[in-house]
């Protein structure tokens with residue numbers, strides 16, 4: 001059976017994600033053949049002796065840009081008719097749950113490009129890239145960890161990857177509310193007690209308590225979510 005989702009990541013730093021891809025839900029998804037995730041070194045698509053991938057910007061200025069040739073050749077090699085190409089960049093559109101879910105639901109093949117934080121030649125962006133994505137308002141030294149974040153957030157929406165694990169319906173954000181506090185045994189630890197209501201067995205009261213705690217936390221931390229009509233899912 002073909003994988004539910006195929007992802008090719010092009011990066012200068014493949015070692016940054018090898019541990020991530022071997023562990024936990026993603027690691028199991030790959031092991032079980034549900035995910036087909038390959039990491040490619042951009043240097044493999046250079047043709048010169050020194051395997052140069054970057055150069056100085058025309059017009060001057062600080063920093064180095066990824067050259068167009070290796071990226072064009074890499075993407076042409078990995079391209080399939082159904083693939084979407086995503087460039088991870090701090091000036092991209094902010095990643096959110098809705099976008100991750102859509103990718104998981106609609107796409108069978110993603111090619112991810114991770115660049116220097118200084119950027120890549122605009123011709124790659126204009127001609128090859130379908131989506132430009134950022135994971136937040138801060139700058140990382142390169143996009144490889146951002147690509148790992150995107151992979152993680154998309155793959156957990158692939159139904160076969162989630163498997164027996166917890167349903168996604170109780171996630172933070174599922175109904176535009178942050179999650180309520182949770183406790184497990186022991187009921188008392190070093191004098192710290194679990195809220196009485198959770199031990200009471202009264203399901204309606206428990207639901208009510210959880211809803212109130214969620215609302216309270218959301219009001220304090222993310223009041224912007226309370227004004228949203230539609231849940232992000």
Ligand code: 6GU
Nearest residue numbers: 088089135136140142146
């Ligand atoms: Cl996608 N790349 C880099 N280099 N920095 C980021 C980012 C991406 N998203 C937030 N910061």
